[in-house]
Amino acid sequence: MQNLLHNLNPEQLAAVTLPAQPALILAGAGSGKTRVLTTRIAWLIQTGQVSPAGILAVTFTNKAAKEMMTRLSAMMPINTRGMWIGTFHGLCNRLLRAHYRDAALPQTFQILDSQDQLSMIKRLLKANNIDDEKYPPRNLMYFINGAKDQGLRASAVEAFDDYNRKMVELYEIYDQQCQREGVVDFAELLLRTYELLSRNQPLREHYQSRFRHILVDEFQDTNDLQYNWLKLMAGTQGAVFAVGDDDQSIYAFRGANVGNMSAFEREFKVENLIKLEQNYRSHGHILDTANTLIANNSKRLGKNLHTDAGHGELVRIYEATSDLQEAQWIIEEAKSLIAEGAARSDIAVLYRSNAQSRVIEHALFSSGIPYRVYGGQRFFERAEVKHAIAYLQLMDNPHNDSAFLRVVNFPTRGIGARSLEQLQDAAKQYGISLYAAVPYVTGKAGTSLGAFIKLIEAARFETQNLPLPEMVQVVIDASGLITHYQNEKEGADRIENLEQVVSAATLFVSEEGFGHDAPALLGPTSQQMAGPAIVTQDGVEILDADAPLPVVMSPLSAFLSHASLEAGDNQAQAGQDALQLMTVHSAKGLEFDAVFITGLEEGLFPHENSQKEEGGVEEERRLMYVAITRAKRRLYISFSQTRMLHGQMRFNLKSRFFEEMPEDSLKWLSPKVQQHHWTAHPKAAWEDALGAGTNQIAQNIVKKDIGWRIGESVAHAKFGEGVIVNIEGSGGNARAHINFGRHGMKLLDLSVAKLEKVSG
DNA sequence: TGACGTTCCGGACAG
DNA sequence: CGGAACGTCA
Numbered sequence: 062m063q064n065l066l067h068n069l070n071p072e073q074l075a076a077v078t079l080p081a082q083p084a085l086i087l088a089g090a091g092s093g094k095t096r097v098l099t100t101r102i103a104w105l106i107q108t109g110q111v112s113p114a115g116i117l118a119v120t121f122t123n124k125a126a127k128e129m130m131t132r133l134s135a136m137m138p139i140n141t142r143g144m145w146i147g148t149f150h151g152l153c154n155r156l157l158r159a160h161y162r163d164a165a166l167p168q169t170f171q172i173l174d175s176q177d178q179l180s181m182i183k184r185l186l187k188a189n190n191i192d193d194e195k196y197p198p199r200n201l202m203y204f205i206n207g208a209k210d211q212g213l214r215a216s217a218v219e220a221f222d223d224y225n226r227k228m229v230e231l232y233e234i235y236d237q238q239c240q241r242e243g244v245v246d247f248a249e250l251l252l253r254t255y256e257l258l259s260r261n262q263p264l265r266e267h268y269q270s271r272f273r274h275i276l277v278d279e280f281q282d283t284n285d286l287q288y289n290w291l292k293l294m295a296g297t298q299g300a301v302f303a304v305g306d307d308d309q310s311i312y313a314f315r316g317a318n319v320g321n322m323s324a325f326e327r328e329f330k331v332e333n334l335i336k337l338e339q340n341y342r343s344h345g346h347i348l349d350t351a352n353t354l355i356a357n358n359s360k361r362l363g364k365n366l367h368t369d370a371g372h373g374e375l376v377r378i379y380e381a382t383s384d385l386q387e388a389q390w391i392i393e394e395a396k397s398l399i400a401e402g403a404a405r406s407d408i409a410v411l412y413r414s415n416a417q418s419r420v421i422e423h424a425l426f427s428s429g430i431p432y433r434v435y436g437g438q439r440f441f442e443r444a445e446v447k448h449a450i451a452y453l454q455l456m457d458n459p460h461n462d463s464a465f466l467r468v469v470n471f472p473t474r475g476i477g478a479r480s481l482e483q484l485q486d487a488a489k490q491y492g493i494s495l496y497a498a499v500p501y502v503t504g505k506a507g508t509s510l511g512a513f514i515k516l517i518e519a520a521r522f523e524t525q526n527l528p529l530p531e532m533v534q535v536v537i538d539a540s541g542l543i544t545h546y547q548n549e550k551e552g553a554d555r556i557e558n559l560e561q562v563v564s565a566a567t568l569f570v571s572e573e574g575f576g577h578d579a580p581a582l583l584g585p586t587s588q589q590m591a592g593p594a595i596v597t598q599d600g601v602e603i604l605d606a607d608a609p610l611p612v613v614m615s616p617l618s619a620f621l622s623h624a625s626l627e628a629g630d631n632q633a634q635a636g637q638d639a640l641q642l643m644t645v646h647s648a649k650g651l652e653f654d655a656v657f658i659t660g661l662e663e664g665l666f667p668h669e670n671s672q673k674e675e676g677g678v679e680e681e682r683r684l685m686y687v688a689i690t691r692a693k694r695r696l697y698i699s700f701s702q703t704r705m706l707h708g709q710m711r712f713n714l715k716s717r718f719f720e721e722m723p724e725d726s727l728k729w730l731s732p733k734v735q736q737h738h739w740t741a742h743p744k745a746a747w748e749d750a751l752g753a754g755t756n757q758i759a760q761n762i763v764k765k766d767i768g769w770r771i772g773e774s775v776a777h778a779k780f781g782e783g784v785i786v787n788i789e790g791s792g793g794n795a796r797a798h799i800n801f802g803r804h805g806m807k808l809l810d811l812s813v814a815k816l817e818k819v820s821g
Numbered sequence: 822t823g824a825c826g827t828t829c830c831g832g833a834c835a836g
Numbered sequence: 837c838g839g840a841a842c843g844t845c846a
Contacts, residue, residue: 121835124835151836314832314834315833413832414831415832415833416838436833473823625836626836645833646833647833668833669832684833707831
């Protein structure tokens with residue numbers, strides 16, 4: 062115990078040892094929130110207040126769940142059996158597997174990822190002769206997911222016009238189709254679990270009395286459905302320990318509702334609100350910069366980070382002439398950091414949008430510095446891997462039409478569009494899956510389709526007694542995928558990825574420990590346990606609280622869940638010492654010795670779309686706050702006068718955020734020398750700024766001899782300072798597009814508008 | 822059926 | 837500009 066609690070600061074200690082009541086922990090960036098969460102769990106167990114089976118800990122990412130598990134087992138030698146630690150989706154999957162009958166799902170229900178969901182919606186629109194121009198599949202998908210994230214079924218969605226009524230109708234059709242196929246999308250995992258528990262009182266009470274302690278990580282990221290899910294799980298007795306930071310709420314666009322924090326405080330009558338404001342990550346100037354910036358937001362719960370680490374270095378600000386030059390400057394600075402002994406992996410380059418990475422990557426590549434880009438496609442999302450998985454899905458649940466369509470003719474086996482049309486007609490007519498409709502298709506199409514069915518059936522039969530990895534191997538071989546890729550020019554990588562699916566299955570089996578003691582519960586599991594896990598009580602099937610592994614699931618089903626819920630990482634080059642490139646969003650939760658935040662320009666950061674959104678700029682500011690607080694010792698912030706975007710040169714003003722940061726903590730590396738240079742030799746400066754290959758615009762500039770130039774800074778009585786982005790027309794008819802930053806883009810008649818030139 | 826051309830579009834994210 | 841998605845042709 063001594064050991065467990067030592068080195069905690071007073072606030073951390075207070076949080077860890079709170080009584081079993083609802084608690085809200087406002088945990089600032091770098092304040093040791095994961096430590097508090099894990100120590101809390103360990104303390105509850107070690108003091109005998111709760112058995113491991115009484116713990117439910119929820120996270121958003123598999124990574125966070127795994128991290129919690131790792132730290133927990135390092136902290137104490139207790140067995141973690143019975144403890145439920147996982148993502149919302151992983152935990153819901155477990156519950157639905159265990160109670161599939163009550164949830165009205167087939168035992169082998171499968172999970173649609175967003176790709177599958179979208180393709181299913183496209184199929185559905187086509188089958189119902191819906192104009193996909195009028196009802197774009199993507200919009201319908203957002204509509205459906207948005208409704209589900211608010212806990213609304215189609216029947217509960219209010220529609221006030223024909224358009225929305227149609228959307229609701231399509232939502233209903235979509236849900237019916239999912240049910241027919243035995244598939245659920247991500248949002249459905251949560252909604253279905255929510256409905257299951259709210260309708261089934263014995264089951265609900267069973268879990269409510271089992272999970273006396275519910276711990277939630279990143280609480281500010283919860284959406285309405287997740288919040289209600291937690292309320293349901295907690296009941297009146299559950300002690301919910303919610304940890305979050307309203308200042309780091311950056312996922313409103315995907316349904317997160319920061320309001321859940323104050324709602325929680327109110328509805329759970331939280332008496333224990335603890336702020337963790339001691340920061341163990343960043344030096345003073347960095348922290349001051351973050352604090353001063355975020356103070357510009359309203360509606361904060363209120364929090365101010367402080368550190369004992371001293372002021373440290375000033376935050377370095379750099380103004381580049383072009384995005385290219387910005388990249389070159391980053392490389393020069395990074396090189397000298399490395400020369401001073403910094404590890405490359407301790408240096409991060411952050412950007413607001415992915416499009417910015419290309420220029421930086423290009424420059425890094427030319428300079429030979431190893432780098433690693435986060436984001437992008439992950440292992441289980443690769444086409445060839447999805448193909449292999451689709452074969453396995455069909456063996457486990459043949460009614461999954463997405464899986465069927467993905468591989469019925471891949472590799473090609475003479476099943477063309479005509480055959481599939483016939484098949485789809487038959488399936489629609491009888492209201493059955495494509496697989497089940499095959500016998501109704503006659504003629505040549507029927508023969509080739511029949512052969513495909515035989516392939517799947519044979520694979521199932523031949524592999525029924527094989528261990529999972531061997532099963533996967535056999536299926537990949539039988540599918541013909543390898544042969545297909547052998548004939549393809551660049552198929553070698555794909556074949557290697559197919560081999561990796563087998564490795565993934567091997568790893569999965571060893572981690573899940575078939576036939577051995579299970580590790581703690583992370584996501585789906587297929588453990589075959591000793592003794593029954595599901596017991597019947599008053600006619601209701603419930604989980605035996607002591608059973609370590611409640612879910613009876615075939616190894617294949619479990620592996621398929623795993624593939625859907627954990628897309629795997631995309632780190633081909635992981636492990637080597639490389640510069641880290643990523644968006645600000647994906648940097649959340651990480652920390653680096655040195656951080657570059659790039660592209661601090663109006664329109665980019667804050668992003669132009671955020672201006673129109675309710676609370677959009679505040680979210681951008683929180684995003685900037687997240688970015689700043691990633692840095693431990695050194696922080697660079699840069700912006701550029703010009704930037705290539707969508708194949709066009711853009712002229713941006715520097716971000717408003719500069720005015721919101723404390724002058725005393727900043728050090729401007731680029732005094733306004735370049736501005737003078739500009740006005741003195743505009744043309745030469747432009748060509749320099751534009752770089753090679755963009756002389757088109759440079760020529761335009763020369764052409765327009767009307768007293769104003771593209772790129773010139775101007776001032777307007779009403780709109781303030783702006784930059785001329787483009788000029789159209791000539792002479793007395795000339796009009797200019799001027800970017801006035803927060804006042805937006807204006808089109809002004811140059812002969813009418815009263816503009817003044819601004820220098821530097 | 823696949824190779825190639827054309828058009829369209831452009832924010833961030835995990836499960 | 838660069839990619840995804842769709843259309844056309846051999």
